[in-house]
Amino acid sequence: MKDFNAYANYFEQHIKTQRFDHQPNELYEPIQYTISLSGKRIRPVLTLMACGLFDGNLESALPQAIAIELFHNFTLIHDDIMDNAPIRRGKKTVYKKWNTNIAILSGDTLFALAYQYVQLADKDTLPEVLSVFNKTAIEVCEGQQYDLNYEAESNVTVEQYIEMIRLKTAVLFGASLKIGSLIGGASIEDAKNLYEFGLNIGIGFQLKDDLLDTFGDENLFGKILGGDIISNKKTFLYLKALEKASEQEKTDLRLHYSSANNSEDKVEKVKAIFTRLNINETAITEIDKYFKKGIHYLDMVNASEENKENLREVARKMINREK
C-alpha cells in the first residue's frame, strides 16, 4: 500500500478523464469548472486508501471515490450560495461566476451524477454503500442547516457546535473511509471502526481549521487571518472563550461579535481575549483529543500495521497542517 500522495496522483489522473461536457452547456460548464479546481481531494483519497488497507482492487473503489468528491463539490456549490461566499479555492464561486439559478441546478445535477458513480458498486456491496451514502448526504444537509441556524442564535454551546461540525464536515470523512473499506472487502466491524476513525479526525480537522483561521501563520495559511472573527462566526474558539471568560470579557466578546462593530482592530482585540484565556492551547488539546480517539479506532482495525501506518500519517497531516 502506498502513501497519500501516490493515491492522490492516481485519483487526479482518473478524475481528469471523466467527461462532464454534456448539454446544456449552462448546466455542465459550472460542473467542469468546480471539479477542475480540485482542492485537497482528501476525502476521495481516504476512500481509495481504505480500500487499499484491505488490499482491495483500487479500480473498483475509484467510482466511489469520484462519487464522494462529486458529492462534496455539490455541497460546496450550494453552501456558497447560502453563505454568500464570492471566492472558493482562489476563484469565483459558481453562483458569482454564473448566477444563483445555475448554481442551484448544476449542484443538483452534480448530486445526481455522484449517485451514477455510487451505482457502479457491485451488486453485493451496493445496498450497504448506498445506505452509507444516503445517510451521510442527509446528515451533511442537517449540519449545514444547524450552521445557518447558529448564525442567528446567541446561545450556542460548544457541544452544539461540535455536533454541527460532526454533521456538516466529519461524517463525510467517516463515510469516505467506510465506503472504501466496504469495497475493499472489510468486515462490518472494521468498516465501522474506520468510520469512527474518520469521524473523529474529521472533527479534529475542522477544529484545526478554526484554529488556523485565527492563530495560523499568514504566509503558510494562504488566506488573511481572522476571517471567522470578521464574519462573527461562532467557532470553537469563540464559544470556548465565552465559557471561560469573565463577565467583562463576555460583554466585550459579544460586543465585538455584534454586526455593528467591524472596527479595524476587531480581530486584534478578539484575538487578545482568546490569548488571555489561553484558547489556542484549549483548542490544541481538544484537537489532540479527537486525533487520539480517531487513532484508537484505527488501531482496532484488522489490517497490516504497515497499511494502517499510512492512514495514521494522513491523520497526522490533517491535524498538524499549517494551511
Add this chain to the structure above:
Amino acid sequence: MKDFNAYANYFEQHIKTQRFDHQPNELYEPIQYTISLSGKRIRPVLTLMACGLFDGNLESALPQAIAIELFHNFTLIHDDIMDNAPIRRGKKTVYKKWNTNIAILSGDTLFALAYQYVQLADKDTLPEVLSVFNKTAIEVCEGQQYDLNYEAESNVTVEQYIEMIRLKTAVLFGASLKIGSLIGGASIEDAKNLYEFGLNIGIGFQLKDDLLDTFGDENLFGKILGGDIISNKKTFLYLKALEKASEQEKTDLRLHYSSANNSEDKVEKVKAIFTRLNINETAITEIDKYFKKGIHYLDMVNASEENKENLREVARKMINREK
C-alpha cells in the same frame, strides 16, 4: 388489479404514515409541508399500477412510489425558487413561506430522502432501479436548464420545446412506470415499453397543460386562464403559432410577448391570433398523436388485457382532463 383511485387511496394512506419530523425543524418542516400539499400523485400511482400490472407485490413497490413522489417534490421546491413562483397548489411556495436558503437545503434533503426509499429495493432489482432513477434525475435537471435558457432565447423551435418537456416532465412518467414494473417482475422489454408509454403520455400531459392554460374552462381549470401568455412563456401554442403565422402576425405575437407589453387585453389579443391560426386544433392533434403513440407501446406489453385497460384509462384521464 384496481383502478387509479384505489391505488391513489392506497398511496395516500401510506405516505401519511411516513415521518419527516426530524431535527432541525427548519429543514424538515418545509419537507412535511410540501409532502402534505399532495397534488395529483399521478407519478407514484403509476409506479404502483405498473407493479400491479404484473401482479407484483404492491408493498414492495411502495418505497419506490414514495421515492418518485419525494423526488418530484424536490424538483418543485427548487424550480419554484428559479421561476420566482410564489404559489403552488394554492399555498405559498417554500422559498416564499421560509426563504431561499431553506428551500435550497430542504430540497437537497428531500432528494437524498428519495434515495433512502430507492435503497429499499431488493438486492437483485436495486442496480437497475437506481440506474433508471439516476438517469431520470439528471435528465429532469437538464430539462429545467433548457426551460430557463428558452426564457431568454428568441429562436426556440417546436422541436426544441418538445425535447425540453420530454426531459423536464415526461421522463419522470416513464421512469415511474419502468421502476414499478421492474419491482413487479416485468421483463426488460416490457419495462422498456412501459417507459415509452409513460414518456409519450407525459409529453401529451404537458401539451394538454399548455392548451388548458389558454383554452381551458376557467371554472373547471381552477386557475386564471392565460397565465402562460402573461408571463411570455414560449409554450407549444406560441411556438406553433409562430410557425404558422404570417409576417404581420409574427410581428404582433412577438410584440405581445415582449416584456414591455403587458396590456390588459394582451391575453385576448394573443388568444385571437391562436384562434385565427387554429392552434387549439393543432395542439389537440399533437396531444392525440402522443397519446396514440403511448398506447401503442402499452399494447405491446405482455400483461392481461384487463390490467392494461386500467392504465389506458389513466392515460385517457391525463389527456382528456379539464383541470
